[in-house]
Each structure stands twice: as C-alpha cells, then as structure tokens.
Amino acid sequence: MYYEEYLPELNRTAEKFRDKAQKKLKYCTTCQPYDGGEYIWIMGNKTSIDEIFDDINCPEKYREDIAEHLHCPNCGKSGFEQYEVAGTEDLHVLEEERKIKSIYTRFEKKLIDFRSHLEKLPSLALAHPLGRKIHKEIINNNVKTISIKQTNWSRARLVTHSKVFEQTDMTAPEVGLSSGGRFHHQGQSVLYLAEDDELAMIETLDNPNNPSLIWIQKYIQELELTGILDLRNDWDTLSDDHNEVIQALLAFRYIFEKVEDRSSKWRPQYFLTTFIADCAREAGFNGILYTSSRSYGNNLVLFNPNSTAVHPIDKPKVFIYEPKKSLFEDPDDLTRFF
Numbered sequence: 001m002y003y004e005e006y007l008p009e010l011n012r013t014a015e016k017f018r019d020k021a022q023k024k025l026k027y028c029t030t031c032q033p034y035d036g037g038e039y040i041w042i043m044g045n046k047t048s049i050d051e052i053f054d055d056i057n058c059p060e061k062y063r064e065d066i067a068e069h070l071h072c073p074n075c076g077k078s079g080f081e082q083y084e085v086a087g088t089e090d091l092h093v094l095e096e097e098r099k100i101k102s103i104y105t106r107f108e109k110k111l112i113d114f115r116s117h118l119e120k121l122p123s124l125a126l127a128h129p130l131g132r133k134i135h136k137e138i139i140n141n142n143v144k145t146i147s148i149k150q151t152n153w154s155r156a157r158l159v160t161h162s163k164v165f166e167q168t169d170m171t172a173p174e175v176g177l178s179s180g181g182r183f184h185h186q187g188q189s190v191l192y193l194a195e196d197d198e199l200a201m202i203e204t205l206d207n208p209n210n211p212s213l214i215w216i217q218k219y220i221q222e223l224e225l226t227g228i229l230d231l232r233n234d235w236d237t238l239s240d241d242h243n244e245v246i247q248a249l250l251a252f253r254y255i256f257e258k259v260e261d262r263s264s265k266w267r268p269q270y271f272l273t274t275f276i277a278d279c280a281r282e283a284g285f286n287g288i289l290y291t292s293s294r295s296y297g298n299n300l301v302l303f304n305p306n307s308t309a310v311h312p313i314d315k316p317k318v319f320i321y322e323p324k325k326s327l328f329e330d331p332d333d334l335t336r337f338f
C-alpha cells in the first residue's frame with residue numbers, strides 16, 4: 001500500500017482549496033538548517049498551514065484533510081498537519097516579482113518600439129523618447145557604477161593559420177581593424193576581457209557547437225578598475241541602484257540579446273548596446289561589466305584599450321575547445337584542453 005492510498009478523499013471544492021494552498025506553500029521545517037536538534041528558520045516567510053488556509057478563506061471543515069494532501073515543493077516532504085509550521089514565499093521575493101511585473105507592463109511596448117526604431121534608423125537613437133530617456137539616465141549617473149578588484153582575466157582568438165602568436169597579437173585590435181561588437185562600433189579600438197578562459201573561448205567562436213583551436217592570453221589586473229557601468233543581469237533581482245529604464249533594459253535582456261550568426265554583417269542586436277556604450281563614454285565611464293549572452297559569467301569591455309590597470313602575462317597558449325556534450329562533465333578529464 002502506498003502512502004497516497006491512506007489520504008482522506010477530497011471533494012471538488014476541497015480539491016480547489018488544496019490547489020490554492022499548495023501554490024502558497026513553499027517551505028517547511030524540514031527545509032531549514034538544524035542546530036542541536038532545533039531548526040533555525042531562514043527559508044521563506046514563517047507561518048503555519050492553518051494561516052495559509054486563512055489567507056485563501058478555506059472552510060474549517062476541509063482543513064484537516066487538505067493538510068494531509070499538501071507537500072513541500074522545496075524538500076519534498078509530504079503530508080502536513082493543520083497547525084504545523086510552514087513557509088510561504090519570502091516577502092522580498094514577492095515584492096521583487098511585483099516590481100518585475102510592473103516594469104514589464106510599463107516598458108514592454110516602448111522597448112519593442114525603440115528596438116524596431118533602431119533597426120530602421122540605427123544612428124538616430126536620440127530621436128526616440130526611450131533613447132532620450134536612456135541617454136539622460138546614464139549621463140545623470142542614475143545607474144549602477146562599480147569598481148572591480150578581480151585580478152585575472154582572459155582573452156581569446158581563433159587559430160586561423162600557423163603563425164605563433166605573441167602577447168602583442170592578443171591585445172586590443174588597433175583602430176580600423178575590428179568589425180564591431182556589442183559595445184563598440186566598427187573600427188573602434190576597445191579591450192574585451194572575459195572572467196575566465198572558457199568564457200573567453202566561447203565568446204570568441206562564431207559557432208560554439210564546433211570544436212576549434214584557440215589562442216588564450218591571460219591578463220592580470222594590478223590596479224582597481226573604477227568607473228565601470230554594471231550591466232550584469234541578476235535574473236531574479238533588479239538593482240535599485242539603476243534607474244527604472246535601465247532596470248527594464250536588463251529585465252528584458254535586450255542588452256544580452258544573442259547574435260546567432262556572427263558572420264552576418266546585419267547585427268541589429270548591437271544597435272542598442274553600442275548606443276548605451278556611447279552614452280557611457282560620454283558620461284565618463286571607463287568600461288562596462290556585463291553578463292555573457294553565450295555562457296555563464298561576465299565580460300568586461302574597457303573603452304581605453306591601453307588601460308594601465310590590466311596587462312597580459314606570460315605567452316599566449318593554444319587550447320582545443322570542445323563543445324560540452326552533457327551537463328555532467330568529468331572534472332578529471334583533462335583531454336578537453338592541452
């Protein structure tokens with residue numbers, strides 16, 4: 001006999017209340033860490049099953065039976081008692097969800113309109129109300145500014161011929177050489193760095209599904225980098241340091257929109273980001289830290305490619321990049337790189 005078979009039967013009405021209560025129930029005492037036999041409540045908003053029933057106006061006569069049907073979605077514990085302690089969603093999580101929802105409602109149409117305006121008139125961002133607003137907020141510094149203390153960075157280039165690269169081949173391309181990117185215009189010279197080797201590789205490839213040979217240059221940062229615009233996307237939290245319009249840009253992920261085919265010269269995904277980069281330059285920022293659109297981690301673009309805060313160390317090395325075949329990789333498998 002299974003546990004479920006012993007559960008009291010619920011009628012249609014009771015089932016509806018069970019579903020409502022189940023939606024609200026997020027944590028239980030089993031989820032919490034224990035110290036000397038006593039739990040310390042840290043996950044969720046502490047309440048009781050009965051208070052959840054109060055919230056949804058569940059009739060008293062169903063409560064005891066429904067409680068037995070509930071399970072904790074976080075740890076899997078099944079079967080509760082009516083007066084048992086339980087947790088609903090953290091109040092700050094609910095508040096965050098409300099904020100994100102409100103930003104979506106207010107900015108969705110405007111952002112879609114701005115994006116299609118930029119596709120038609122890439123250099124006329126300031127002719128659109130949202131363009132003017134983004135410009136104003138960045139110029140007035142209503143954005144999150146950070147200093148970076150990270151010490152190591154990586155930069156990658158594809159192996160395209162047999163020449164052995166030196167450090168000088170792995171610095172920022174000089175003016176006139178770059179074909180343009182997320183935060184710079186064609187021909188501009190800026191320095192892009194990734195926070196680790198793997199991310200640098202993935203960012204460099206035209207198609208991360210194909211194995212490739214790649215040069216990796218390690219960079220060391222000896223001085224603190226100041227005046228960096230923080231455009232990292234935190235998925236479920238929006239930074240209050242940003243003005244709402246910047247929060248909307250991050251929430252909609254337009255800043256991180258992926259260019260599927262990098263060999264194509266038509267890359268409208270970059271019109272918005274190069275505009276933001278221009279605003280940031282005008283406002284005096286030294287660079288932008290942003291979330292990768294291709295993998296996990298952050299990239300840094302420095303507007304001054306000769307920044308003295310970072311410099312290459314050791315000789316560049318060649319690696320074999322192989323696309324991940326499964327999520328579960330053997331960490332001891334060293335054949336991926338040499």
Ligand SMILES: [Zn+2]
Pocket residue numbers: 026027028029030031072073074075076077
């Ligand atoms: Zn639990």
